[in-house]
Amino acid sequence: MRDFTFCAPTEIIFGARAEERAGEAVVKHGGSRVLLVYGGESAKKSGLLTRVEKSLMMAGLTVKTLGGVQPNPTLSFARKGVLLALTFQADFILAVGGGSVIDTAKAIAVGAANPHTDIWAYWTGKSAVQAALPVGSVLTISAAGSETSDSAVLTDDSRKDKRGLNTPFNRPRFALMNPELTFTLSPKQLACGVTDILMHTLDRYFTPMQGNELTDALAEALMRTVIHYGPAAVQNPQDYQAQSEMMWAGSLSHNNLTGLGADKEFAVHQLGHELSGRFGVPHGESLSAVWGAWALYVYKEDPARFARYTSNVWRLALTTDIDSAARQGIDATIRFFTSLGMPTSLQQLLGRQLSSSELCELADKCSRGGTRTVSKFKPLAKEDLLRIYTAANN
Numbered sequence: 001m002r003d004f005t006f007c008a009p010t011e012i013i014f015g016a017r018a019e020e021r022a023g024e025a026v027v028k029h030g031g032s033r034v035l036l037v038y039g040g041e042s043a044k045k046s047g048l049l050t051r052v053e054k055s056l057m058m059a060g061l062t063v064k065t066l067g068g069v070q071p072n073p074t075l076s077f078a079r080k081g082v083l084l085a086l087t088f089q090a091d092f093i094l095a096v097g098g099g100s101v102i103d104t105a106k107a108i109a110v111g112a113a114n115p116h117t118d119i120w121a122y123w124t125g126k127s128a129v130q131a132a133l134p135v136g137s138v139l140t141i142s143a144a145g146s147e148t149s150d151s152a153v154l155t156d157d158s159r160k161d162k163r164g165l166n167t168p169f170n171r172p173r174f175a176l177m178n179p180e181l182t183f184t185l186s187p188k189q190l191a192c193g194v195t196d197i198l199m200h201t202l203d204r205y206f207t208p209m210q211g212n213e214l215t216d217a218l219a220e221a222l223m224r225t226v227i228h229y230g231p232a233a234v235q236n237p238q239d240y241q242a243q244s245e246m247m248w249a250g251s252l253s254h255n256n257l258t259g260l261g262a263d264k265e266f267a268v269h270q271l272g273h274e275l276s277g278r279f280g281v282p283h284g285e286s287l288s289a290v291w292g293a294w295a296l297y298v299y300k301e302d303p304a305r306f307a308r309y310t311s312n313v314w315r316l317a318l319t320t321d322i323d324s325a326a327r328q329g330i331d332a333t334i335r336f337f338t339s340l341g342m343p344t345s346l347q348q349l350l351g352r353q354l355s356s357s358e359l360c361e362l363a364d365k366c367s368r369g370g371t372r373t374v375s376k377f378k379p380l381a382k383e384d385l386l387r388i389y390t391a392a393n394n
């Protein structure tokens with residue numbers, strides 16, 4: 001085993017009618033004035049918002065609501081949320097929604113606890129978070145894993161710059177997870193979620209770290225579960241067994257259980273964030289569009305690792321040729337994304353190919369103007385990132 005620190009402080013309440021325990025959970029975690037954040041219309045239409053508000057009122061809490069978070073949530077909206085939290089004197093932020101809503105709630109929580117610092121200073125690494133209000137969530141989509149993660153992703157809408165912030169202060173206090181809440185999702189959103197959940201583990205699994213056998217085995221079991229139940233969840237949104245497996249897989253895929261002791265990799269996420277930042281595409285689609293190009297570019301660093309993935313995750317018979325075995329797993333993954341209706345190239349993602357100047361701009365931004373490399377499995381400099389974007393273009 002490698003040395004690691006593992007902290008998973010989020011209380012999980014999983015199962016039927018979990019959302020009705022919102023009031024009880026906020027009180028338990030010290031809240032009295034709750035800013036309830038939600039997205040577009042889905043939580044209103046389903047009646048979820050009313051049920052959650054009722055639960056908060058019944059617990060004697062004072063509540064203010066803030067709706068309108070959009071997918072790929074923006075810095076400008078989060079800033080408005082900070083002002084509202086300060087005026088209302090919120091002491092707890094409750095997210096009702098998916099990754100976009102939870103990340104906005106996390107940003108508001110950081111901003112409201114640090115009113116003299118603009119929140120973007122934290123997302124750009126200019127300031128370090130020292131305090132945040134507590135956050136809880138009622139999860140409505142299995143995807144981003146924000147309900148347990150230490151991460152929050154925002155887009156500076158004025159500069160089309162999408163950035164993640166990792167800090168222990170981003171860990172939510174609780175997550176209320178009722179799989180039935182995902183029954184109203186569209187097949188496209190479900191497929192994006194399946195892709196993202198798989199990717200959180202793939203982006204940790206391909207690491208130079210060796211010798212964490214149990215961690216690897218947990219990662220492989222999680223990926224087999226996603227591959228098994230993901231298609232069923234997309235085909236039949238009301239399949240409780242499939243949706244509940246996906247919901248739990250989503251949380252475990254991003255609380256770092258599957259990446260213990262390893263350096264943070266996340267190359268595909270970094271590549272994808274530039275696409276979402278620039279073109280506003282859904283997060284899951286930004287990942288499936290580049291994964292194949294990334295995998296084919298890096299697998300020769302450690303073909304045996306990819307061959308193990310082929311065998312242990314896809315259960316495909318290995319050939320004696322390790323290179324072919326590695327490529328079998330890559331092909332199977334790309335076919336899986338296609339079977340879910342996910343794009344596997346930039347052409348499919350955007351409906352057109354990008355020009356060479358657009359590809360260069362993406363590589364430049366992803367490498368922060370050539371000042372950083374991405375990942376440790378194969379450190380990717382600006383030229384490498386450009387080659388991957390170019391390979392993904394067709």
Ligand code: NZQ
Pocket residue numbers: 039040041042043069070071072073097098099100101103140141142143144145146149150151152153181182183184185186189192193196254269283284
């Ligand atoms: O706004 P509403 O009307 O609720 O519609 C949403 C939205 O359009 C809809 N939706 C959610 N639950 C629903 C529902 N529609 C019907 N029924 C329901 N039960 O789904 C759409 C997508 O929602 P969103 O919150 O954007 O999805 P997701 O959870 O995939 O979050 C994506 C965001 O999270 C970030 C992504 O980059 C992206 O910005 N991520 C956050 C991470 C983290 N904080 O740890 C890690 C991830 O890698 C990811 O980067």
Ligand code: ZN
Pocket residue numbers: 144196199200269283
């Ligand atoms: Zn993700």
